Every structure is written in C-alpha cells, then in structure tokens.
Amino acid sequence: MKLKIPHLILILFVMLSCQAIAQKNHKLRTQPVQYQENVEAPLTVKELALLREVYQDKLEKYVLSNPQRVKDFKHLLRNRLIIKKMPQLNKESDKFTLLSSIPLFNNYNTNLVRDESFDINTFNPLKYNLEFFRIGSIIYKIDNTDYFIVIETQNLKQ
Helix, strand or coil: CCCHHHHHHHHHHHHHHHHHHHHHHCCCCECCCCCCHHHHCCCCHHHHHHHHHHHHHHHHHHHHCCHHHHHHHHHHHHHHEEEEECHHHHHHHHHCEEHHHCCECCCCCCCCCCCCCCCCCCCCHHHECCCCCCCCCEEEECCCCCEEEEECCCCCEC
16 A cells, blocks of 8 residues: 555656646747838828727727827738738638628627628728737638738747
C-alpha cells in the first residue's frame, strides 16, 4: 500500500505538469496593431454618419473624445472592412454566418432597425454586432445577395 501512494502522487504531479505546459503553449501571441498612414486623416462625412447612426448622442462621449477609439474606427472602416461581391463563394455560403443571424448593436440607439434589403451605398455595417476587433479575420454573408463582409484581422500572429 505504501508503494502505491507515492506512485499515485508522482502520476498526479506529472499529469498536472503536462496540463500546465499544454495550456502555456496554446496562448496566442499577436503583434501590436499596425496602422496605415490613412488613419491620420480626419473622419470623413460618411464615416461620421455611420458612427452617428449607431452612437447617436453618445458619439462624443464614447468615440470622438477618445483619440485611440477614433483611430481604431478609421482603421476598421478604411483598411479592414471590405464589402465585396463574391458570387464564387455562394457555393460555400453555408460556411459563413448570415448577417440576418447577427443582432443589432443597439446599445446606444434603441431605434436602430435591420435593413430590409441591401444597398451598398447606404449599408452601415456598424449597426450590426459583428466581430470587428477579434483576433483573426472573419467573413459574413449578406442574405439573398452575392455580397460578403470581410473583416480582416487587426493583429498579425507571431
């Protein structure tokens, strides 16, 4: 019996050590966001309109008064968010999340409504609770169209 207890303790120790090592190796390392020069230009009228629709009277408090937040939105809208017609992906459309399944981001504007039809000229992707700031890229399908929303990663993996 005395021989079994030390063996059990040793086995338990080895298992816990392996668990800790495995968890350590799964950490995702990323590089800091690398901004392009175009984020230094002021927000455009269209960009401000997109933000204002979503943030309403909270726009100044939660976005415009925070230079880093403004820079992040400019980077998102100018460099990382692409709305593109890609009919070749329709064959695989079941692999992509449909925009209709994404809730509205109506924390600041409870009057936001989902678009009934898609018009690339008036579409505001900020209205939807898309994963804009996740690690890695993601693609969403706009229902009943050949259009997809591509959100490119803001962090590069090391």
